[in-house]
Amino acid sequence: MSEATEEYHTPVLVERVVEFLALGPTRGEIMDGTVGGGGHSAAILQRIPESRILAVDRDPEALERSREVLAAWEGRVRFLRARFDEAARGAGMLGPSLGGALLDLGISSRQIDADRRGFAFRSGEAPLDMRMGGGAEGGPTAADILNQWEEEELARLFREYGEEPRGRRLAAEVAKRRSTRPLKTARDLLDAMSVAFRGKVGPKEKARVFQALRIQVNRELESLEAALPLIREALLPGGVLVVIAYHSLEDRIVKHTLKDWSRSCVCPPALPVCRCRGEPLGTLLTRSVVRPTDSEVASNARARSARLRAWQRAE
Ligand SMILES: C[S@@+](CC[C@H](N)C(=O)[O-])C[C@H]1O[C@@H](n2cnc3c(N)ncnc32)[C@H](O)[C@@H]1O
Missing domain, CATH: 1.10.150.170 (Putative methyltransferase TM0872, insert domain)
Structure with missing residues (x-):
């Protein structure tokens, strides 16, 4: 990873993100719905041969930055300024097209450090703005x-x-x-x-x-709730979704949704026998939540609250 990426935002749980996304079919693009400084995308492009990325961010500054960081992989990356729920809708419009999707939620270190955007209380004179886009x-x-x-x-x-x-x-x-x-x-x-x-x-x-x-x-919970089913529909069979959440409100949504999609029976609990004979929509790849190691937290304080969950669409 380049030094420039590290300064902008240090990506968390990189090895695990790559490991899960590598399980998806390579014929589809991987949507990085929160490309930020491009750290996760760079690792994916480096380590998953033939992978292609749809790099999405609602923040024009982040997109500009990721364009620079990912320039070495020209031809394997497309950039889109949008919310990830809008991008997912587009990706699934003509049928499933994604081999994988990553949502690394919240804001980047860079956004917190940019006082003029009002994301942090560090500078008293910062305007109370906080719009990611x-x-x-x-x-x-x-x-x-x-x-x-x-x-x-x-x-x-x-x-x-x-x-x-x-x-x-x-x-x-x-x-x-x-x-x-x-x-x-x-x-x-x-x-x-x-x-x-x-x-x-x-x-x-x-x-x-x-x-x-x-x-x-930023209507963050609404965007996440809208995006998850749209991403599921946009994933090719075997496609993988990875989500990293940083607070319990987001993580609760992700946890319940992925669990729900992995159930084989969708009958109401009161029904004595299963009538739906449903097939699960996919498999939870993380039985329990994945957290960063102590050494990752020691070198990157932001990783402390990260919680990763992954799911794979049925073949
Ligand atoms: C934690 S950072 C991602 C960092 C990135 N993984 C990296 O390696 O640099 C989150 C990024 O997601 C963007 N973001 C947050 N919510 C979004 C949404 N609903 N749609 C699109 N981008 C979003 C933010 O603007 C920010 O750049």
Whole structure:
């Protein structure tokens, strides 16, 4: 992997991703639905002979970067700026075409480091934007949500998407402040958090509130839920889906969906005998979730929360 890739974003669980995707049929493209800095794609192209990649990202900057990183494999990579659910719909439009698909969810280290995009609370002056696709996709920013949503809805957002137990207090403080001046920057939100959390605003609190807003701004759970069945339909027989999730809300969706697709019987539980005689749609390749080793976590802190699951469509 090139040094440039490492600086932008260090990909996680690379060996396992390649190992699973190598099980798929080589005649189909592999959709990297979250190409980011191109680290996973580079490893796939290097290690799976004859593989071809459909490189997708909703962030135009990420796509530009991956174009540079993957330039050495010209002719084996196509690039598409889109959400991965849109890309999957396109890939399956004329029937199954994919040998594999990878979703490495969330945001890249680069997006977190780019203060002007408002993904992190590091710089107080950063605008509360958080749209992964920048202005290209439109849609409300984090500031729009904070300034326009009902207090009750904000409280639910912090609690459900941020798993922040004091979400109600924060929502009340935001509502109070915006009645005199709209929240615009990370500093404005940090000030509200400081009052609501009685001065205790550490990395954990920041991460929870940041996560809640980011998930909502980018409609991340909706995109994932829409994408999974579309990817399944776009996979060729024997095609493999690999998903890496970084928080329990995403992982829960992936876990239940893949488990559901691997069941041989889809009769209601109350039925005493199986009537459906259903064939499973495919096989779960990861009986239990795959996590990074201690040494990977020691060299890349971001890997700490990664959870990988893989599934193979029936032949
Ligand atoms: C964790 S990073 C991926 C890093 C990449 N695997 C690498 O090796 O550099 C996630 C990337 O997915 C993109 N992304 C997140 N959700 C997306 C979606 N629904 N559709 C398309 N891209 C998405 C983000 O813009 C970001 O660039």
